[in-house]
Amino acid sequence: MGIVLGSNRYGKAEVRVVHVARDGDRHTLRDLNVSTALAGDLDATHLTGDNSQVLPTDSQKNTVYAFARRHGIGSPEAFALLLAEHFVHSQAAIRQARVSVREQLWQRLGPHSFQRRGEEIRTAEVSYDGDRAQVVSGITGLVLMNTTGSEFHGYVRDEYTTLPETTDRILATAVDARWRHLDPDTDWDLAYQQVRDALVAAFVESYSYSLQQTLYEMGHRVLDTRPELAEIRLVLPNRHHLPVDLSPFGLDNPNAVFVATDRPYGVIEGTIRRDDVPAAVGEW
Numbered sequence: 184m185g186i187v188l189g190s191n192r193y194g195k196a197e198v199r200v201v202h203v204a205r206d207g208d209r210h211t212l213r214d215l216n217v218s219t220a221l222a223g224d225l226d227a228t229h230l231t232g233d234n235s236q237v238l239p240t241d242s243q244k245n246t247v248y249a250f251a252r253r254h255g256i257g258s259p260e261a262f263a264l265l266l267a268e269h270f271v272h273s274q275a276a277i278r279q280a281r282v283s284v285r286e287q288l289w290q291r292l293g294p295h296s297f298q299r300r301g302e303e304i305r306t307a308e309v310s311y312d313g314d315r316a317q318v319v320s321g322i323t324g325l326v327l328m329n330t331t332g333s334e335f336h337g338y339v340r341d342e343y344t345t346l347p348e349t350t351d352r353i354l355a356t357a358v359d360a361r362w363r364h365l366d367p368d369t370d371w372d373l374a375y376q377q378v379r380d381a382l383v384a385a386f387v388e389s390y391s392y393s394l395q396q397t398l399y400e401m402g403h404r405v406l407d408t409r410p411e412l413a414e415i416r417l418v419l420p421n422r423h424h425l426p427v428d429l430s431p432f433g434l435d436n437p438n439a440v441f442v443a444t445d446r447p448y449g450v451i452e453g454t455i456r457r458d459d460v461p462a463a464v465g466e467w
């Protein structure tokens with residue numbers, strides 16, 4: 184019996200890089216938050232303090248900025264792939280690199296003017312082991328609401344149930360979705376736009392008897408839209424909007440006045456996947 188070093192990785196978290204590509208007067212903006220994590224033959228630094236195989240996290244940070252200049256930022260996925268491959272290929276000790284990107288989205292106002300696009304964040308995670316690159320794209324903070332077309336009834340009633348059944352309620356959520364690609368060579372911006380559009384369209388067009396049902400419809404629509412996607416994971420908080428009891432004031436409330444509660448909130452999670460595709464490489 185003994186104590187041994189288990190799995191480990193290290194890197195730089197949250198490197199903020201903003202890149203402006205200039206095509207004359209017309210600029211293109213990419214605003215990323217990049218995190219790196221490297222793993223490999225790193226026993227020595229942990230066990231004896233021998234740093235001869237350690238690429239400093241400071242150098243990893245510098246690489247992000249240098250690569251933005253050298254290669255530009257075509258898309259979060261393409262940039263993460265370049266970095267992950269670079270760390271594995273250039274460092275003998277590094278066997279696996281994971282690069283995670285969160286992109287703040289800017290809407291164009293003019294040739295070189297932009298406005299932040301709400302809470303929405305685009306994400307990309309690339310894992311590369313020298314052989315296979317796994318790309319997972321995602322979105323968080325996509326806030327959606329249907330003011331009707333949602334019911335919730337027929338659920339379990341036990342001695343603690345007080346929730347009234349409803350045949351007409353508000354359904355609101357902030358979509359958090361991540362989808363795993365099978366093809367590491369994709370038009371990443373087009374894929375993101377099409378997945379986003381599919382998520383939004385399914386939310387808008389689905390008549391809902393539960394947020395669980397809506398989640399399935401959204402995931403199904405995405406896999407229908409993009410055949411190269413293996414699976415999608417969705418986390419949908421239920422942003423409750425409760426009708427206010429106005430009867431003390433002699434007023435009715437035909438689904439006109441709601442209180443938006445911020446906590447607690449339901450959380451509905453699920454994976455929709457193809458049953459005939461290769462499994463993911465490790466955790467994602």
Ligand SMILES: O=c1[nH]c(=O)c2[nH]c(=O)[nH]c2[nH]1
Pocket residue numbers: 335346392393394395421449
């Ligand atoms: O769509 C819903 N799913 C639930 O599981 C649930 N539970 C709850 O209280 N309200 C809702 N709404």
